[in-house]
Amino acid sequence: MNNVNLAAVGVWDPILSGDRDVACATCHHPSHAYADGRAISIGVGGSGLGPARRSGALTRPMHRNSMTILDVAWNGLIATTPSVSPEAAPMFWDSRERSLETQALKPLQNQEEMRGDTFSEEQILPELVRRLSVLPQYVDRFATAFGMSDEGLPVSHSASKPQSSPGGA
Numbered sequence: 001m002n003n004v005n006l007a008a009v010g011v012w013d014p015i016l017s018g019d020r021d022v023a024c025a026t027c028h029h030p031s032h033a034y035a036d037g038r039a040i041s042i043g044v045g046g047s048g049l050g051p052a053r054r055s056g057a058l059t060r061p062m063h064r065n066s067m068t069i070l071d072v073a074w075n076g077l078i079a080t081t082p083s084v085s086p087e088a089a090p091m092f093w094d095s096r097e098r099s100l101e102t103q104a105l106k107p108l109q110n111q112e113e114m115r116g117d118t119f120s121e122e123q124i125l126p127e128l129v130r131r132l133s134v135l136p137q138y139v140d141r142f143a144t145a146f147g148m149s150d151e152g153l154p155v156s157h158s159a160s161k162p163q164s165s166p167g168g169a
């Protein structure tokens with residue numbers, strides 16, 4: 001299992017959302033050009049995919065539309081800058097984050113997109129690490145992709161080591 005395959009598994013799995021109801025692919029789906037085809041995305045509490053997706057009782061309003069992630073590996077590459085460091089690659093409509101590793105944590109922590117109400121912003125990453133750490137299929141894939149031992153599983157490449165979740169669950 002290489003990094004690409006590991007990422008492919010992760011983006012489909014709602015286990016990465018606080019209430020296990022949203023996956024990255026909910027808003028970045030291959031059927032909708034790795035976006036969602038909506039004017040405004042719908043995250044937690046919603047149902048359905050793409051333009052047919054509908055808000056639910058727990059849905060909180062989002063303010064932007066999802067963009068395709070098909071070409072995200074080339075972010076920052078323009079004619080006048082023939083090379084860009086992956087660590088400096090701009091992310092989001094307003095380029096407010098740099099690098100895929102940094103970006104990937106944001107939807108996990110965002111209340112409207114994936115976190116929901118059950119876990120706080122401080123609790124969610126340790127909670128996700130705890131969830132993945134007990135699943136052999138993830139432990140094995142992380143070990144193969146990153147050459148890691150049981151030292152820890154990164155939620156993104158830069159996440160912290162597993163620790164107990166203050167929120168329980």
Ligand code: HEC
Nearest residue numbers: 023024027041042043064065066067091092093094107113
């Ligand atoms: C509820 C919908 C939703 C979910 C779920 C979601 N995203 Fe997004 N994504 C968006 C929106 C909306 C933006 C643009 C946000 C902005 O510019 O402020 C975005 C932007 C991005 C970008 C930036 C692309 C670029 O070219 O700058 C990447 C990469 C990305 N998402 C990856 C992910 C990953 C990985 C996950 C899962 C961990 C995920 N997204 C989950 C809606 C979502």
